[in-house]
Amino acid sequence: MKLALIAHDKKKDDLIQFVTAYQPILAQHTLYATGTTGQRIMDETDLDVMRFRSGPLGGDQQIGAMIAQDEMDMIIFFRDPLTAQPHEPDVSALMRLCDVYNVPLATNMGTAEVLLKGLEEGFVNWRLIRERRE
Numbered sequence: 116m117k118l119a120l121i122a123h124d125k126k127k128d129d130l131i132q133f134v135t136a137y138q139p140i141l142a143q144h145t146l147y148a149t150g151t152t153g154q155r156i157m158d159e160t161d162l163d164v165m166r167f168r169s170g171p172l173g174g175d176q177q178i179g180a181m182i183a184q185d186e187m188d189m190i191i192f193f194r195d196p197l198t199a200q201p202h203e204p205d206v207s208a209l210m211r212l213c214d215v216y217n218v219p220l221a222t223n224m225g226t227a228e229v230l231l232k233g234l235e236e237g238f239v240n241w242r243l244i245r246e247r248r249e
C-alpha cells in the first residue's frame with residue numbers, strides 16, 4: 116500500500132512519536148511525505164520516505180495529484196487546528212480529494228492508530244467494494 120504522512124509544524128513531534136511507535140507496520144508499505152515532515156521522519160526513524168515539496172510550496176497538491184490518479188491508499192495528516200496555515204486552500208483541497216476518491220484520511224493520532232491497526236489486519240477493502248459498484 117502507498118501511504119502519505121504529513122504534519123503541520125506544531126504536530127510534527129506527535130507524528131514522529133506515532134511513526135516511531137508504529138514503525139513495524141509502516142515499514143511494510145511505501146511511504147510518501149511532504150518535504151519537512153519526510154525529512155524529519157528519515158532523520159529520526161529508520162523508515163524510508165519518498166519526499167514531495169514542503170506543504171506550503173505545493174507538497175499537499177502533489178499528494179492530491181497522486182490521489183486523483185488513484186495511486187494513494189491512505190493519508191495520515193496530523194493537522195494543527197489552532198494555527199492558520201498560509202496554504203489552507205491546499206490543505207482543504209487534499210482533504211476534499213480524499214472524500215472524492217474514498218481514500219482513508221486520519222487527521223489526528225487517535226484515528227491514525229485505528230487506520231494503521233485496520234491496515235495491519237487487512238481491513239482495507241474499499242477499492243474492491245468500489246470496483247464491484249462500477
Ligand SMILES: O=C(CO)COP(=O)(O)O
Nearest residue numbers: 149150151152169170171
Ligand atoms: O504544511 C504541511 C501540510 O499542509 C506540511 O508540510 P511540511 O511537511 O513540508 O512541513
